[in-house]
Amino acid sequence: DTEVTQTPKHLVMGMTNKKSLKCEQHMGHRAMYWYKQKAKKPPELMFVYSYEKLSINESVPSRFSPECPNSSLLNLHLHALQPEDSALYLCASTPGGGRYGYTFGSGTRLTVV
Amino acid sequence: GQQVMQIPQYQHVQEGEDFTTYCNSSTTLSNIQWYKQRPGGHPVFLIQLVKSGEVKKQKRLTFQFGEAKKNSSLHITATQTTDVGTYFCAPLVGNTPLVFGKGTRLSVIA
Numbered sequence: 001d002t003e004v005t006q007t008p009k010h011l012v013m014g015m016t017n018k019k020s021l022k023c024e025q026h027m028g029h030r031a032m033y034w035y036k037q038k039a040k041k042p043p044e045l046m047f048v049y050s051y052e053k054l055s056i057n058e059s060v061p062s063r064f065s066p067e068c069p070n071s072s073l074l075n076l077h078l079h080a081l082q083p084e085d086s087a088l089y090l091c092a093s094t095p096g097g098g099r100y101g102y103t104f105g106s107g108t109r110l111t112v113v
Numbered sequence: 114g115q116q117v118m119q120i121p122q123y124q125h126v127q128e129g130e131d132f133t134t135y136c137n138s139s140t141t142l143s144n145i146q147w148y149k150q151r152p153g154g155h156p157v158f159l160i161q162l163v164k165s166g167e168v169k170k171q172k173r174l175t176f177q178f179g180e181a182k183k184n185s186s187l188h189i190t191a192t193q194t195t196d197v198g199t200y201f202c203a204p205l206v207g208n209t210p211l212v213f214g215k216g217t218r219l220s221v222i223a
Contacts, residue, residue, distance in 0.1 A: 088155075104157070
């Protein structure tokens with residue numbers, strides 16, 4: 001299995017909702033990442049998990065809460081989002097560290113209404 | 114994170130023409146990766162360059178890393194409509210996570 005699987009593919013949520021994005025990989029990769037991509041912009045790093053521990057949080061608002069329950073799974077919990085949080089949320093993984101190509105999932109396209 | 118300038122921002126070419134995108138850094142890079150993102154898709158890893166002056170080829174794509182490890186280029190020979198998308202360079206310094214350049218959006222007119 002050489003894929004990163006993200007669910008759901010599309011999500012519409014209200015500003016008072018709580019939802020979660022899920023990312024799964026079975027390649028034995030030990031580093032997993034969340035990126036946010038707005039239209040016609042490059043992906044922007046949000047969080048990095050290394051060996052299931054949060055190693056980097058790029059000053060992301062607390063309404064985004066990451067979780068890594070095990071080495072194959074990465075969640076992003078969403079609460080009280082704003083319309084400007086609407087974006088494509090991409091998960092990626094690497095065997096470990098930044099010296100390997102990143103494998104990206106197909107993303108969750110989030111719309112906050 | 115490491116910042117690079119990627120140019121041009123957009124490129125429109127006639128099918129069969131060549132295309133080049135450049136990535137320039139003010140500091141020395143450890144290595145650099147290139148990604149392609151099709152419209153509506155996700156970034157796909159193309160290649161990683163590590164050595165000074167390195168040149169790698171993938172069919173019609175040629176990747177170069179400068180001698181000073183401060184710049185890189187991606188050249189596509191005889192573009193096809195399947196080459197449409199945004200090409201991102203992503204430089205790495207040390208073990209820092211991937212930070213993308215702004216990308217070059219390529220459109221190919223058949």
